[in-house]
Amino acid sequence: MEISPAAAFRLLLASMLSLSVYFTIDVELRRWALQGDASQVSLKDGDAVVIDQPLDGDELAVRRGDDAFTVRLLGVKAFDPSNEPGLGNPGQRAIDALARHAGREAVVRFDTHDIDGANRLLAVVEVDGADLGAELIRDGWALVYTKYPFPDLDAYLELEAEAEREHRGMWSSPRASERARLVRSTWKAEE
Numbered sequence: 001m002e003i004s005p006a007a008a009f010r011l012l013l014a015s016m017l018s019l020s021v022y023f024t025i026d027v028e029l030r031r032w033a034l035q036g037d038a039s040q041v042s043l044k045d046g047d048a049v050v051i052d053q054p055l056d057g058d059e060l061a062v063r064r065g066d067d068a069f070t071v072r073l074l075g076v077k078a079f080d081p082s083n084e085p086g087l088g089n090p091g092q093r094a095i096d097a098l099a100r101h102a103g104r105e106a107v108v109r110f111d112t113h114d115i116d117g118a119n120r121l122l123a124v125v126e127v128d129g130a131d132l133g134a135e136l137i138r139d140g141w142a143l144v145y146t147k148y149p150f151p152d153l154d155a156y157l158e159l160e161a162e163a164e165r166e167h168r169g170m171w172s173s174p175r176a177s178e179r180a181r182l183v184r185s186t187w188k189a190e191e
Contacts, residue, residue: 097136133156
């Protein structure tokens with residue numbers, strides 16, 4: 001049986017949509033199972049936590065004693081791994097980079113104890129003195145989230161410019177680079 005090009009295209013689109021739904025549901029199920037309410041945890045800048053696992057390319061499930069909660073990496077935006085066909089998988093690469101730190105002790109850093117609408121602590125996370133968000137940006141697996149100002153914004157922007165100049169991570173893919181620039185321009189337009 002021969003399939004027409006139009007039918008093959010519809011089949012391809014249906015397959016891509018199915019995969020996107022599958023990965024979105026998978027991420028949400030993992031997030032739901034691991035996520036705790038950061039607003040209920042008493043934390044101060046410099047407190048130690050243990051990284052359980054990444055929930056996304058810019059979110060970590062962490063523990064402090066018996067308290068489990070989610071940290072959203074301050075100033076970092078990774079692509080959604082379920083929505084990146086043809087981009088070189090930067091969202092999944094960000095998750096993989098964070099997963100290397102699962103089970104390790106980390107330090108949370110923040111100027112103000114900010115909790116977002118999803119009950120995630122907005123903070124910098126450091127392992128052995130290294131800022132995990134800065135590493136993702138330096139390696140080209142995430143963007144600097146410029147929509148809201150934060151203390152390390154200028155340093156992060158320098159790392160992002162260097163990654164783009166040296167074609168690291170997503171910046172080695174013309175399609176991913178184009179999408180990243182589009183995302184940045186959208187943030188600028190919203191300012």
